[in-house]
Amino acid sequence: MNANGGAFEELGRTLSAAELKKLIAAFDMGQSCGLAAKQLSGSKVQTVGKLLGEAGLPEVVASVRSGLCRALLAAREDSQAEIETVWTMPASTQVAGLSTSAMFHEIGKAKESIVASTFNIQLNSGMVQSLRAAAIRGVAVTLMATPGGQYGPDDGIVQLGIQLSHMIPGCKLLTLADAPDGTYQVLHSKFVVVDSQWAFVGSANFSDAAVGKNVELGLQVHSATLARKILRDVQAFETQGVLVPPGS
Numbered sequence: 001m002n003a004n005g006g007a008f009e010e011l012g013r014t015l016s017a018a019e020l021k022k023l024i025a026a027f028d029m030g031q032s033c034g035l036a037a038k039q040l041s042g043s044k045v046q047t048v049g050k051l052l053g054e055a056g057l058p059e060v061v062a063s064v065r066s067g068l069c070r071a072l073l074a075a076r077e078d079s080q081a082e083i084e085t086v087w088t089m090p091a092s093t094q095v096a097g098l099s100t101s102a103m104f105h106e107i108g109k110a111k112e113s114i115v116a117s118t119f120n121i122q123l124n125s126g127m128v129q130s131l132r133a134a135a136i137r138g139v140a141v142t143l144m145a146t147p148g149g150q151y152g153p154d155d156g157i158v159q160l161g162i163q164l165s166h167m168i169p170g171c172k173l174l175t176l177a178d179a180p181d182g183t184y185q186v187l188h189s190k191f192v193v194v195d196s197q198w199a200f201v202g203s204a205n206f207s208d209a210a211v212g213k214n215v216e217l218g219l220q221v222h223s224a225t226l227a228r229k230i231l232r233d234v235q236a237f238e239t240q241g242v243l244v245p246p247g248s
Helices: 005-014 017-028 033-037 044-054 062-079 101-109 126-136 155-167 208-212 224-239
Strands: 084-088 113-117 140-144 172-176 191-194 198-202 216-222
Touching: 005 044, 005 062, 017 033, 017 044, 017 062, 033 044, 084 101, 084 208, 101 126, 101 191, 101 198, 101 216, 113 126, 113 224, 126 140, 126 155, 126 208, 155 172, 191 224, 198 224
Parallel strands: 113 140, 140 172
Antiparallel strands: 084 216, 113 191, 191 198, 198 216
16 A cells, blocks of 8 residues: 555545545545545545545555545544533532533443543442443443442452442442452542543542532543543453453
């Protein structure tokens, strides 16, 4: 592939998100660059056909062309993604931001997967209830928690796992592996990733106090790049034995 990076970048500037989706659909059907460009309108047919050629896309298989256009689309969507504040505080307090209901809203829209992490967790909290509802809909739920909080170390996380297995059908529970020297350590991260597309990272635990009493701050963003980066890191922690199922 004799690629011209400048032409590829120009494609990203020239094509709208809707036009990129048209090219992706054409390449997915195995169409050539010439035929795919004809899915566009007006002067863009010739301009885009020329840029596709200069970028070296006619020299690769349609699936690679489709993948490259998907990368352009993802980059465009990420560049337009807006990071929003998510405040949680006493119900009587008003802030110029989003409430915790923003997290519940995204979890309520989940179609495929949810990966979440917390330190303290209460089984009757709104977050656990939201995860339960998603699991009942068929969403794959992975929950990371520490052997700390109200359950205490050691067998507390095993007890938590048993209870969660009843509350959240099919839930995959992970916790921090024991330290080699036997010292106590905790998993303290708090985040939620939905369908590999949306991510929330903040300070709030999955507890009623965090939702309705404490002052907590988090950030949410619709970004496949960030969401998938978090998921890749979690997978790497599993592979390295940093994160393990309870009792391992």
